[in-house]
Amino acid sequence: MSDDQDDIILADLDDDELVQQMFDDLYDGLKEEIEESVNILLARGWQPYEILTEALVAGMTIVGKDFRDGILFVPEVLLAANAMKGGMAILKPLLVETGAPKQGKMVIGTVKGDIHDIGKNLVGMMMEGAGFEVIDLGINNAVDSYLDALEAEKPDILGMSALLTTTMPYMKVVIDTLVEKGMRDDYIVLVGGAPLNEEFGRAIGADAYCRDAAVAVETAKSFVARKHNQAAMRA
């Protein structure tokens, strides 16, 4: 975004200017600058949760929108995500200490036979940024891997990802197993990946297909809120 990066002394900027600069630095994938800015805001007394939401998540939202609009491409988004990860690494332990609000819990993993995790990792990071606890199972997950994690972690959401048309049908295997075991209704099931679409999500019995990380966050929030409302009505 900005071409005069070398001239800017981050510590000299006031809070508003610094947050704007963080938006630029995220956009440009400047990890060290993001880490420095996070530390500056912490030193100025900002709460970790404020930095996360008002600077990092807000900045990545701009990146996500420009990706969706075809202005940014995958390499640039990955660099931005890497920069955000740098900031998150500083904030994560502090968020635990300061008791930041929790939205819910998600188990997420790429399905069996598939080693692609870029999209899944972006979703996981944005979900964490939105206040979800994320248990990442990594790549190449067979049914048992998902089931074990669901039993152990008792999440609100199961997220599955696939990049290949040859592996995406495995999502149905997982969902069918949940149905067989009478566990399907215990979880919100969200699916995503480049070759998927809404129709596929519906056909395999997922709750929703999420076309990108931002949609995943909004969908997760809305389903979790609905789940809590239903639980409250039953109580």
Next chain:
Amino acid sequence: MDLPDDDRLTREGLDLATPAAAPERMLLIACGALAREILDLIARNGWSHMDLTCLPAILHNHPDRIAPAVEQAVQKHRATHARIFVVYADCGTGGGLRATCDRLGVKMVEGPHCYSFFEGNARFAANAEDEFTAFYLTDFLVRQFDAFVWEPLGLDRHPQLRDTYFGHYTKLVYQAQTDDPALTARAQDCAARLGLAFERRLTGYGDLETALAALKP
């Protein structure tokens, strides 16, 4: 006939279809990445009843655009060719290309992608469980590695992203359609650039040849 230029096949495709009405002839609507292989098969087997038109090979990187592009090509050539065969496999369209071809009443190559039909769909499927950490290149993709892999992934600008993309891959499998030491050396270089082990398999044309041979004059 001169071999078609790879850059042109990538960006523009190739149109060798006869403009005049030729209802007795078979038109192949193919991926540009298969042009040389198809032309070689036609020449070697004397399949003089076949015409060829190729869509830009770079659609490989945009599977969502393949079915609409094939449909447009079928509509364009219907007036001259009553017999049309689509030389694409599923190619990441998630069944979309099959649905389009069924709707248009044209046949296509079986299999998930060219890596599969070059190796032979049955063999590729049998090895799939053990090979999902392999990254495949064909002759064409070795020659066009920068245009299809290196540049679109931004590795020319951001080489530090290499392991983000390829960290879970274990080897590059070069499926050689032709026995060409120079191309093998280039494929080896591609593997080195991606930080992957290298394996070469001479596949020849595999099920591509079988599929085209079945198209009777």
